[in-house]
Amino acid sequence: MDSDLELVRRCLKGDDGAWAILLQTHTRKIYNLCYRFTGRTAESEDLTQEVFIKIFQTLKTFDVGQGTFATWLNRVARNHLVDHYRRTKKDRLTASLDDEESGVLEEKPSAEAAPSVHVETRELKELLQRGLDKLSPDLREAVVLRDLQDLDYAEVAQVLGVPEGTVKSRINRGRLELARVLKRMEQVRGPAKAAGSEA
Amino acid sequence: MTHLELENHASDYLEGQLEAVQRVAVEAHLRDCGACRELVGGLRRVMELCRAAENLEPAPWLVPKILRATVGERKPTFRERVSAFFRPTAQPRLAYAVAMAIFSLSVIINAAGLNLRNVTVADLNPRNWFYQANRSGHLLYARAEKFYYDLRVVYEIESRFRQLRSEPSEPKQEAPRQEPAPAGSTERDHPAGTQLASVEGLMSAATSLSAASKMASQRSNTQ
Numbered sequence: 001m002d003s004d005l006e007l008v009r010r011c012l013k014g015d016d017g018a019w020a021i022l023l024q025t026h027t028r029k030i031y032n033l034c035y036r037f038t039g040r041t042a043e044s045e046d047l048t049q050e051v052f053i054k055i056f057q058t059l060k061t062f063d064v065g066q067g068t069f070a071t072w073l074n075r076v077a078r079n080h081l082v083d084h085y086r087r088t089k090k091d092r093l094t095a096s097l098d099d100e101e102s103g104v105l106e107e108k109p110s111a112e113a114a115p116s117v118h119v120e121t122r123e124l125k126e127l128l129q130r131g132l133d134k135l136s137p138d139l140r141e142a143v144v145l146r147d148l149q150d151l152d153y154a155e156v157a158q159v160l161g162v163p164e165g166t167v168k169s170r171i172n173r174g175r176l177e178l179a180r181v182l183k184r185m186e187q188v189r190g191p192a193k194a195a196g197s198e199a
Numbered sequence: 200m201t202h203l204e205l206e207n208h209a210s211d212y213l214e215g216q217l218e219a220v221q222r223v224a225v226e227a228h229l230r231d232c233g234a235c236r237e238l239v240g241g242l243r244r245v246m247e248l249c250r251a252a253e254n255l256e257p258a259p260w261l262v263p264k265i266l267r268a269t270v271g272e273r274k275p276t277f278r279e280r281v282s283a284f285f286r287p288t289a290q291p292r293l294a295y296a297v298a299m300a301i302f303s304l305s306v307i308i309n310a311a312g313l314n315l316r317n318v319t320v321a322d323l324n325p326r327n328w329f330y331q332a333n334r335s336g337h338l339l340y341a342r343a344e345k346f347y348y349d350l351r352v353v354y355e356i357e358s359r360f361r362q363l364r365s366e367p368s369e370p371k372q373e374a375p376r377q378e379p380a381p382a383g384s385t386e387r388d389h390p391a392g393t394q395l396a397s398v399e400g401l402m403s404a405a406t407s408l409s410a411a412s413k414m415a416s417q418r419s420n421t422q
Contacts, residue, residue, distance in 0.1 A: 016270045023262050031257040045258060049265050056269040128248050147249035172210035179241030182248075 004069035036144040139174030
């Protein structure tokens with residue numbers, strides 16, 4: 001976006017107000033990207049902050065010829081998320097083993113008091129997030145960027161730094177995998193829910 | 200078309216990016232294969248779920264926190280600091296307080312008889328202030344008293360009171376019988392009449408006395 005470029009130019013001249021506008025414009029998207037990768041609010045907030053600190057420090061290196069500011073921002077965020085994923089792989093393995101042992105996927109606040117429709121929507125969202133958590137990072141990032149961040153294939157390819165064909169393949173595989181995971185989760189949840197309602 | 204080929208083209212099919220020939224082949228396969236129909240149905244559901252997933256709102260403190268972490272706390276300008284200093288004073292109660300202070304001060308200065316255009320050293324002596332204030336107070340009191348007694352309504356009320364005091368409060372039947380008045384006097388029933396009669400008596404006595412003294416002086420002249 002032209003306005004983004006103008007804001008970046010002003011930022012580079014030391015205009016703090018322009019930086020504040022850039023932040024307000026893009027924080028929501030980056031926060032959502034982080035949340036779709038981690039599934040945890042606090043972690044997403046920390047990651048969003050880290051991404052923007054990185055952006056602020058490397059703003060000089062932004063090259064207009066390599067794409068829009070939003071694409072560059074997504075690329076930096078994605079690289080940071082991949083690094084974070086690698087850093088925390090060990091912790092996550094332990095956590096997922098604990099979850100499997102206890103038979104709980106993830107602790108979420110109870111929604112018993114909410115109306116049934118609201119609960120259903122909320123459950124579906126939670127299901128989607130937990131399904132995304134089960135995907136491999138390559139597939140997850142492709143699906144998140146395409147289906148949740150609404151980027152087109154070319155933009156996803158730019159962010160991920162891979163050819164468009166690879167992106168298409170990853171997105172297709174990611175969706176199929178997500179569909180299988182969701183089905184499995186619903187099958188597990190179905191009898192448990194029925195047992196709960198009988199009790 | 201095989202199952203694997205359909206699996207590879209499933210997303211393109213759902214996004215309408217397949218060529219016509221491929222699309223027809225996929226649809227033909229789906230008509231005959233329940234497992235692939237289920238697969239495509241699952242894929243469609245995932246895409247719908249993702250589309251329906253609304254964007255989450257970050258916490259309101261996140262942007263300010265990032266701003267602090269990047270550009271730091273912005274240093275306020277001189278103007279902002281001055282306005283921040285005076286901000287608590289920009290309230291109506293301060294204006295009331297100032298107005299009352301000015302009013303009280305003007306009253307005190309007036310009472311002390313100070314002329315602000317020509318202040319002398321003596322004007323700064325508290326004893327003079329007290330003297331002037333005392334004098335002004337007395338003058339003010341005297342003026343107020345005069346004004347009060349000069350009021351017509353006050354005058355009328357006071358004269359009415361005097362009249363009431365001079366009139367008897369008891370009816371005439373209960374009053375004791377008076378001795379008959381001296382000759383020439385008109386007997387009255389009430390004490391006012393009695394008083395009038397006594398005054399007339401005194402006057403007649405005075406007249407007779409003066410007549411007697413005149414006669415005595417004429418006699419001495421003739422002798």
